[in-house]
Structures are given as structure tokens and as C-alpha cells.
Amino acid sequence: MERKDVLVPAEDLARQRDFQEKIRRMFEARQAHPRACVDTFGCQQNVADGQKLMGMLQEMGFTLTEDAKEADLVILNTCAIREHAEQRVFGNLGILTHTKKENPEQVICLCGCMAQEERVSKRIKESYRHVDLVFGPQALWKFPELLWEVYETHKRVFSVQDEHGTIAEGIPVVREKGVKAWVSIMYGCNNFCSYCIVPYVRGRERSRDPQAVLAEVRELVEAGYKDITLLGQNVNSYGNDLDIGYHFPDLLEDIDKIPGEYLIRFMSSHPKDATYRLFDVMAKSSHVAKQLHLPVQSGNDRVLHEMNRRYTRAQYLDLVNYAKRVMPGLVLTSDIIIGFPGETEAEAMDTVSLVEEVGFDALFTFIYSPRPGTKAAAMPDPATREEKQKWFDKLLEVQNAKSAALHAAYVGETVRVLVDGESDDPEFPLASRTEGNRLVRLKGDKSLMGKFVDVKITGSNTWALYGEAI
Ligand code: SAH
Numbered sequence: 001m002e003r004k005d006v007l008v009p010a011e012d013l014a015r016q017r018d019f020q021e022k023i024r025r026m027f028e029a030r031q032a033h034p035r036a037c038v039d040t041f042g043c044q045q046n047v048a049d050g051q052k053l054m055g056m057l058q059e060m061g062f063t064l065t066e067d068a069k070e071a072d073l074v075i076l077n078t079c080a081i082r083e084h085a086e087q088r089v090f091g092n093l094g095i096l097t098h099t100k101k102e103n104p105e106q107v108i109c110l111c112g113c114m115a116q117e118e119r120v121s122k123r124i125k126e127s128y129r130h131v132d133l134v135f136g137p138q139a140l141w142k143f144p145e146l147l148w149e150v151y152e153t154h155k156r157v158f159s160v161q162d163e164h165g166t167i168a169e170g171i172p173v174v175r176e177k178g179v180k181a182w183v184s185i186m187y188g189c190n191n192f193c194s195y196c197i198v199p200y201v202r203g204r205e206r207s208r209d210p211q212a213v214l215a216e217v218r219e220l221v222e223a224g225y226k227d228i229t230l231l232g233q234n235v236n237s238y239g240n241d242l243d244i245g246y247h248f249p250d251l252l253e254d255i256d257k258i259p260g261e262y263l264i265r266f267m268s269s270h271p272k273d274a275t276y277r278l279f280d281v282m283a284k285s286s287h288v289a290k291q292l293h294l295p296v297q298s299g300n301d302r303v304l305h306e307m308n309r310r311y312t313r314a315q316y317l318d319l320v321n322y323a324k325r326v327m328p329g330l331v332l333t334s335d336i337i338i339g340f341p342g343e344t345e346a347e348a349m350d351t352v353s354l355v356e357e358v359g360f361d362a363l364f365t366f367i368y369s370p371r372p373g374t375k376a377a378a379m380p381d382p383a384t385r386e387e388k389q390k391w392f393d394k395l396l397e398v399q400n401a402k403s404a405a406l407h408a409a410y411v412g413e414t415v416r417v418l419v420d421g422e423s424d425d426p427e428f429p430l431a432s433r434t435e436g437n438r439l440v441r442l443k444g445d446k447s448l449m450g451k452f453v454d455v456k457i458t459g460s461n462t463w464a465l466y467g468e469a470i
């Protein structure tokens with residue numbers, strides 16, 4: 001697709017603003033004060049999409065609520081990554097039959113990654129007749145128009161065409177309270193890892209223009225945001241579709257020049273596209289956190305090949321060794337899948353040995369979940385759930401011991417943290433994050449909120465550090 005076809009034209013976005021205005025006036029004429037509830041599942045990309053939905057809803061005159069019962073409009077912004085995620089959404093949809101019975105005017109929308117699956121949209125069409133509007137991630141920018149159609153026609157609306165996907169700049173965003181912000185730098189995925197549904201539901205890779213990203217980060221820093229995460233399914237292929245010889249490390253270098261007191265993080269990184277240059281740029285930059293989430297998935301070459309990951313165990317180890325060499329103290333995390341179809345116990349133990357060898361600070365671990373339509377879902381999968389669980393438990397045991405040991409080594413040290421939340425532990429009422437994104441529960445008062453402070457670490461466990469401000 002040509003670049004000009006990827007960017008949504010300004011006049012099309014202006015039309016969407018007209019629909020927002022129409023909806024606002026419709027409620028005003030009824031002297032109604034509509035309320036909307038947006039329930040987001042899944043990854044940070046979906047969280048960022050949810051913030052755009054909320055932005056558009058505010059422009060339409062909606063107040064936001066977290067209670068679906070009192071909402072005039074309920075949106076489930078869904079995730080399709082594992083079966084469990086989908087079951088939760090179907091459970092929630094079941095509950096919404098009751099809220100709609102009490103309030104027949106309630107409008108129910110299903111969007112996000114599940115909505116883009118044909119199997120799901122069919123099931124909604126046939127069996128969840130209380131759902132009024134279904135649209136996939138590629139249609140997000142058309143939400144005002146789709147919602148207007150629901151209000152005007154009182155008919156069910158489905159917008160789930162399989163599309164390459166576009167980029168819509170300038171959609172309003174409702175951000176979380178506090179100092180954290182998400183910035184999508186690209187959308188979609190081209191990688192087709194054999195187990196993964198994302199490329200089927202999020203369209204092809206497309207990168208935002210560097211100037212648009214830079215302007216957004218600059219605005220956020222000026223507005224006082226201090227912990228900014230750049231998002232993409234694989235940020236390391238940022239820019240490939242721009243054809244201007246500008247890549248992710250270039251973007252990081254340019255962002256780093258923005259003055260201010262803030263940290264830049266990014267996720268996710270695909271090892272096949274991670275380069276020494278990326279790590280060199282991270283190492284010498286002053287705002288990029290020395291933190292890397294580099295999903296490895298497996299430590300066995302046959303399994304990596306079947307997963308279509310396009311790197312080997314040795315290549316992965318070489319990358320992390322280089323990254324650690326140029327960034328001493330780097331906080332390194334990863335994603336792992338146990339029980340990929342055909343994986344043997346010995347192969348799963350290769351993953352455990354890789355985890356031991358690398359010494360990750362933390363892991364996100366998953367048992368393989370077949371996703372209909374993906375290549376892996378059609379592969380023979382002889383290992384039982386019990387076997388996979390046993391391998392999984394072994395992995396957790398190794399990682400938890402490692403995390404606990406790494407955390408214990410912080411005790412007595414002084415570290416700089418960003419105070420970003422409260423906790424329900426009365427002894428340690430504040431939550432904060434180190435540059436590496438380690439959670440530190442803190443003694444101290446609320447006046448520290450949103451500030452960078454030096455703290456002395458006094459205790460630790462597998463999941464967190466404990467400390468006090470000095
Ligand atoms: N784009 C990111 C991953 C997004 S999904 C990346 O490539 O790093 C987040 C994680 O979910 C993946 O890294 C993988 O570990 C896990 N995952 C994806 N599909 C899965 C499946 N079918 N079953 C189990 N885990 C899965």
C-alpha cells in the first residue's frame with residue numbers, strides 16, 4: 001500500500017468530528033447526560049486504543065463511568081491473544097444481557113482484536129443479539145460514524161472488514177491520571193509467528209511519521225508526563241514501511257534530544273530485528289530507560305523455527321550479552337510460551353536452561369493456547385495439559401528464585417525511583433518504579449507523588465522491593 005493510502009485524509013477525520021458533534025447535539029436536545037463505560041482487555045496497545053475511544057466519547061458529550069449498570073453506552077475493547085482472554089469477554093457479554101434488560105436503551109459495543117475474528121463476529125451476530133455495534137481495530141477511527149448509524153437506524157452495525165489498516169492522527173486521548181503515558185509509534189504486525197493471532201486482527205505494519213511521534217512526546221513532556229512508553233508489536237521494525245532510511249534507533253536518538261526530566265521505555269522488541277546499534281543508542285541516551293523487554297518465547301532452536309521466530313538460541317544469547325555489556329545494570333524481561341505444539345519435555349527444559357543462563361529480572365509466562373486460523377493451531381499437539389503444567393511450574397520455580405535473588409541484591413542500595421501510585425499497604429503507602437521498571441513500595445507521604453526521588457532499599461521479595469525516601 002502507498003503511504004498516502006495509509007494516512008487517513010484530514011477531511012475524513014473532519015467528517016468523524018462532525019458525527020461526534022451530531023451525537024453531542026442529539027443528547028443535548030434530549031437534555032440527557034449520557035454516560036459511557038469502556039472496559040479494556042489485553043495489551044498496552046489496546047489500552048492506548050481505549051484512551052482514544054474515551055477521547056472521542058468525551059467530545060460526544062459522554063461522561064465516563066466504570067459501572068456498566070449505570071452506563072448508556074458500554075464498550076468492551078477486547079483481546080484475542082489466548083482462549084482465556086476470549087472466554088472472559090463472552091462472560092462479560094453474558095452479564096450485559098441483564099444490564100440491557102434493566103435499561104433497554106443501553107447501547108453495547110464490542111471492539112478490539114476479538115471483533116476482527118470472523119468466528120467471533122459471526123457468533124455475536126447469531127447468539128449475542130443484545131450487542132449493537134461490532135468493529136475491529138482498523139475501524140477505530142470511524143467509531144463516531146458507526147455509533148451515529150446505530151442511533152439513527154436502530155439497527156445492528158458490523159464493521160469488521162479485513163483491512164491492511166490505516167493511521168489516523170489527531171484523535172483526542174483521555175490519559176490516565178499521573179505521570180505515565182503511552183504513545184503508539186506503529187500499528188499492526190507482519191511477522192506471523194505461527195502461534196499468534198495478532199497479524200490477523202491488527203493488519204499490516206505501518207509506522208507513524210517521526211514528526212508526529214516527536215511532537216506527541218514533546219507535548220507529553222511539556223504537560224508533565226515523566227514515564228512515556230513507545231508502543232508497537234515490534235518497535236524494532238519501526239520505519240521499514242516509511243522508506244526514508246529512518247529506523248527505531250533514529251527515533252530514539254531524536255526523542256532523547258527533547259529536554260526535560262522524563263524516562264522513555266518501549267515495547268515490544270522482536271529479537272530478529274534488534275541490533276547492536278539499538279543497544280548503543282540506548283546506552284548513550286540520557287532519557288531512555290536501561291530496560292529491555294525482549295520476548296524469547298523458547299530456548300530450543302527447533303521450536304523457535306516452528307514458531308517462525310527467525311532467530312536461534314545462540315543469536316538471542318549474543319544479543320542479550322551485548323546489551324548487558326554496553327548497559328551494566330540493564331533490567332531484562334521476556335515472554336515465554338510453554339507447550340507449543342509438538343514441544344517435548346527436553347525442548348521445554350532447553351527454555352528453562354536459557355532462562356537460567358540469561359538471568360531475566362522477570363518473565364511473562366504462558367501455556368500455549370491454540371488460536372483458530374493460525375498455523376500452529378493445525379499442528380499435532382500430543383503433550384497433555386498435565387505435562388505442560390509440570391514444565392511450566394518448573395520454569396516458574398527457576399524464575400521466581402532468580403527474581404528473588406536479584407531483588408535481594410538491591411537491599412542496602414540507593415536507587416532513583418519515580419513515585420507513581422498508592423498502595424493499600426499502610427506501612428508502605430506509595431508505589432514507585434526504578435528506571436528499570438522494578439516496583440518499589442515506599443514509606444513516605446503523598447507529596448512525593450509524581451516525583452523522582454532517591455530511596456534506600458530496605459527489603460525485598462520475589463515481586464517487589466521495599467524502601468524509604470532519603
Ligand atoms: N508483539 C509482541 C507480543 C505480543 S503478544 C512480541 O512479539 O513480542 C504477548 C505475548 O503473548 C507473546 O510474546 C507470547 O509470549 C504470548 N502469546 C502470543 N500468542 C500466544 C498463544 N497463542 N498462546 C500462548 N501465548 C501466546
Ligand code: SF4
Nearest residue numbers: 189191192193196198
Ligand atoms: Fe505476534 Fe509475533 Fe507479531 Fe508479536 S511479533 S504480535 S508474537 S506475530
Ligand code: F3S
Nearest residue numbers: 042043079080081113
Ligand atoms: Fe490482545 Fe490484541 Fe493486544 S490480541 S495482546 S489486545 S494486540
